[in-house]
Amino acid sequence: EVQLVESGGGLVQPGGSLRLSCAVSGFSFSTYSMNWVRQAPGKGLEWVSYISSTSSTIHYADSVKGRLTISRDNAKNSLYLQMNNMRAEDTAVYYCARDSSWAFHIWGQGTMVTVSS
Amino acid sequence: QSVLTQPPSVSAAPGQKVTISCSGSNSNIGNNYVSWYQQLPGTAPKLLIYDNNKRPSGIPDRFSGSKSGTSATLGITGLQTGDEADYYCGTWDSSLSAWVFGGGTKLTVL
Numbered sequence: 001e002v003q004l005v006e007s008g009g010g011l012v013q014p015g016g017s018l019r020l021s022c023a024v025s026g027f028s029f030s031t032y033s034m035n036w037v038r039q040a041p042g043k044g045l046e047w048v049s050y051i052s053s054t055s056s057t058i059h060y061a062d063s064v065k066g067r068l069t070i071s072r073d074n075a076k077n078s079l080y081l082q083m084n085n086m087r088a089e090d091t092a093v094y095y096c097a098r099d100s101s102w103a104f105h106i107w108g109q110g111t112m113v114t115v116s117s
Numbered sequence: 118q119s120v121l122t123q124p125p126s127v128s129a130a131p132g133q134k135v136t137i138s139c140s141g142s143n144s145n146i147g148n149n150y151v152s153w154y155q156q157l158p159g160t161a162p163k164l165l166i167y168d169n170n171k172r173p174s175g176i177p178d179r180f181s182g183s184k185s186g187t188s189a190t191l192g193i194t195g196l197q198t199g200d201e202a203d204y205y206c207g208t209w210d211s212s213l214s215a216w217v218f219g220g221g222t223k224l225t226v227l
Contacts, residue, residue, distance in 0.1 A: 035216065037162075044119065045154070045162060045205050047216035059214055095161055102209060103152035103167035110161055 002026035002106055004096050009111030016086050016115070022079035022096030022108055030074035033099035036081050038092035039110075046092070049081065050099065063089075086115045120145060121206055123219035129196055130227050137191040137222045139206030145217055149209045151189040153182055156203045156221075165204075166191065196226050 008020040022034070036048040049070040050059040058070055069082040079096050091114050097104035122140040129135040139151065153166040164173050166182035169189065181192040189206055206219040 044203075044221040045156075045207070045218045047207075047218065050216065059216075061215055062213075101167050101171075102150040103164055104154070104162070104207070105164050105167070105173065107161040107163065 002098075004098065004106055004108035006094060006096055006108045006111035009094065009113045011114045011116065012083075012086055013117050014087060014115055018083045018086065018113060020081040020083065020094055020096075020111060020113070022081075024077045024079065024098075027098075027106075029072075029077040034070075034072060034079045035097045035099050035104060036068075036070060036079075037095045037097055037104065037107075038090075038113075039095070040089070040092040043092075048094070051079070083113070086113075088115050091115050119220040120210060120213070120217040121208070121219035123204075123206060123222045125220070126223045126225065128225040128227055131196050131198060133196050134192065134194045135196060135224065136193075137204050137206075137224070139189045139191070139219050141187050141189075141208065141217075143187060144212035145187075145208045145210040146184065146189055147187040148211060151182065151184050151206055151208045153180075153189075153191045154205045154207065155200075156205065158202070162205065193224070198226050200224060201226050 003025045005023045033052045051070045067085045071080045093110040095110045096108045098106040150168045154162040156162045169184040170182040179194045203221045210217045
């Protein structure tokens with residue numbers, strides 16, 4: 001069974017850091033591009049970042065550039081999102097999503113991140 | 118303000134048909150594939166349509182997608198109460214080098 005399982009969410013103070021993980025199983029992780037997508041409470045979907053299968057290409061939304069860093073470890077079948085200098089507007093459910101044919105075919109269940117003092 | 122424009126809400130009776138529009142520009146919809154996602158309350162989004170009009174396995178043919186120029190449309194026929202959800206369009210924006218979503222459309226089956 002194809003599965004994406006996010007973890008690492010929680011409560012963090014403004015200016016703080018958090019590292020999200022996405023554990024993958026059921027498919028050949030090293031052959032797929034991956035993304036992080038977030039959804040603030042009561043709001044729509046917002047794409048955050050993309051990483052190619054070999055990590056050679058990375059893209060970020062303007063709202064997170066310089067503060068969030070996407071990475072992956074193909075040997076561990078895992079995707080990561082390092083979040084630094086966090087702001088209240090980063091509060092959201094964060095989903096990892098598998099990318100193919102220019103669409104997000106598989107989504108994880110999400111992990112909640114709350115930035116508050 | 119989303120790069121892609123969707124109506125905030127649509128509604129129709131059970132058994133009827135509804136369409137949801139998604140409007141963009143040449144840098145996104147006009148030159149890239151469009152996908153559609155369904156998000157049931159309290160759950161993660163699910164892919165309904167990719168490459169403008171293709172359905173992943175397991176998605177019933179009641180769901181269809183089309184694209185013309187800088188606009189795309191999701192169609193749902195034979196509406197069921199279980200179709201009540203938020204629907205999002207998405208595509209790559211070549212000018213922004215970013216993936217963009219519409220603001221979402223809430224479907225109510227009356």
